[in-house]
Amino acid sequence: SGLCSLGKMITAKPGKTPIQVLHEYGMKTKNIPVYECERSDVQIHVPTFTFRVTVGDITCTGEGTSKKLAKHRAAEAAINILKANASICFAVPDPLMPDPSKQPKNQLNPIGSLQELAIHHGWRLPEYTLSQEGGPAHKREYTTICRLESFMETGKGASKKQAKRNAAEKFLAKFSNISPDNHISLTNVVGHSLGCTWHSLRNSPGEKINLLKRSLLSIPNMDYIQLLSEIAKEQGFNVTYLDI
Structure with a gap:
């Protein structure tokens, strides 16, 4: 019921940020989100902040060029996981x-x-x-x-x-x-x-994605570009590289 409440909060109250939505969810479920700054690089040309948010048994991180943006993205990631876990609640569009x-x-x-x-x-x-x-x-x-x-x-x-x-x-x-x-x-x-969602990736029976779940990412001479390409082909999403 708490996850369904999150769905109602998101659809019934336009204009709220992910931080506000997650806080309201935490108030209702008595799992107040806790934010911690994991990393703060302010000496470089473009400052980077990483925040971790914990709500109940879910922990997510977010990165941004400001503390507010990093917290915002961490809250957004937590909301997406909560929504994926409550896919039945979110299957029906809210008339509001x-x-x-x-x-x-x-x-x-x-x-x-x-x-x-x-x-x-x-x-x-x-x-x-x-x-x-x-x-x-x-x-x-x-x-x-x-x-x-x-x-x-x-x-x-x-x-x-x-x-x-x-x-x-x-x-x-x-x-x-x-x-x-x-x-x-x-x-x-x-x-x-995109061809997929976080929820479908996590529950996919695909050979490549399940091999990834069981493999270490520090294997010497691993061709990560090829690996990502194979997973993308299997799961039906596109990979695009941007020069930032």
């Missing part, structure tokens, strides 16, 4: 899930709505990257790239915030063409490109 395309324009926060949509379906949270800024001082223009799973949209605006909102609006417009009542269809749009 808002349809962003039907909300009044002045009440719509596209950035928050897109994040809520991602949490509701168990996707990774949207990531925004400022890709370009230009124009004269009195008329600046910013370009932001938003990535959600394997999708990407570009937004532009006179401020960084407007550019983010524009990118989020494009995503919401893309998904609004699919009926909000059809949870399965919308999930498949993103799920098809």
